[in-house]
Amino acid sequence: SAVISQKPSRDICQRGTSLTIQCQVDSQVTMMFWYRQQPGQSLTLIATANQGSEATYESGFVIDKFPISRPNLTFSTLTVSNLSPEDSSIYLCSGLLSAEGRYGYTFGSGTRLTVV
Amino acid sequence: EDKVVQSPLSLVVHEGDTVTLNCSYEVTNFRSLLWYKQEKKAPTFLFMLTSSGIEKKSGRLSSILDKKELFSILNITATQTGDSAIYLCAVEAAGGTSYGKLTFGQGTILTVHP
Numbered sequence: 361s362a363v364i365s366q367k368p369s370r371d372i373c374q375r376g377t378s379l380t381i382q383c384q385v386d387s388q389v390t391m392m393f394w395y396r397q398q399p400g401q402s403l404t405l406i407a408t409a410n411q412g413s414e415a416t417y418e419s420g421f422v423i424d425k426f427p428i429s430r431p432n433l434t435f436s437t438l439t440v441s442n443l444s445p446e447d448s449s450i451y452l453c454s455g456l457l458s459a460e461g462r463y464g465y466t467f468g469s470g471t472r473l474t475v476v
Numbered sequence: 477e478d479k480v481v482q483s484p485l486s487l488v489v490h491e492g493d494t495v496t497l498n499c500s501y502e503v504t505n506f507r508s509l510l511w512y513k514q515e516k517k518a519p520t521f522l523f524m525l526t527s528s529g530i531e532k533k534s535g536r537l538s539s540i541l542d543k544k545e546l547f548s549i550l551n552i553t554a555t556q557t558g559d560s561a562i563y564l565c566a567v568e569a570a571g572g573t574s575y576g577k578l579t580f581g582q583g584t585i586l587t588v589h590p
Contacts, residue, residue: 369517464521472517
């Protein structure tokens with residue numbers, strides 16, 4: 361299965377600033393996704409990262425707050441903008457591989473964001 | 477809206493015990509059900525289930541899916557302290573705008589004491 365390198369692993373940020381998280385996949389994946397896991401909660405899908413075009417956001421998530429890029433099949437970034445303490449969460453990218461008889465999901469190692 | 481409910485939400489056992497974790501779901505167009513183990517940040521894959529009644533096994537872990545009753549169970553036998561983690565159940569919808577999206581349950585927090 362594909363391996364996803366995600367960075368940073370953790371960060372502490374001031375209110376009002378932004379944090380950009382990067383995910384690099386070691387092979388081409390069909391689709392890439394970004395999830396948020398708030399403290400004590402499960403994973404919630406933020407958006408689908410589309411190669412070369414605007415991401416597709418889930419209800420409750422907007423581009424101005426969570427701009428996403430995916431310039432090629434193996435790389436994506438998520439920016440969390442205008443940070444507030446409510447943004448303190450774990451952010452995870454995920455890739456879906458669907459090719460040549462192989463099918464499966466892989467997750468990045470996660471970014472733990474604390475906003476102070 | 478797709479929905480996944482896990483039970484129990486937390487479970488405390490002693491080493492050697494056997495545990496059963498439950499996952500029920502509602503999904504418009506079901507493709508698969510997945511189980512993950514989350515110890516720190518990243519979920520690690522355990523099983524993907526697509527067919528009813530076929531048990532999947534990996535060491536002390538096993539899982540089965542019932543597509544008629546819309547649930548799955550994850551069994552862990554002879555538990556060890558290293559099994560302590562959050563166990564997540566997710567469903568995958570098939571096709572259309574839901575392709576590739578996973579809906580997760582709340583998770584079961586398993587604590588195994590020595």
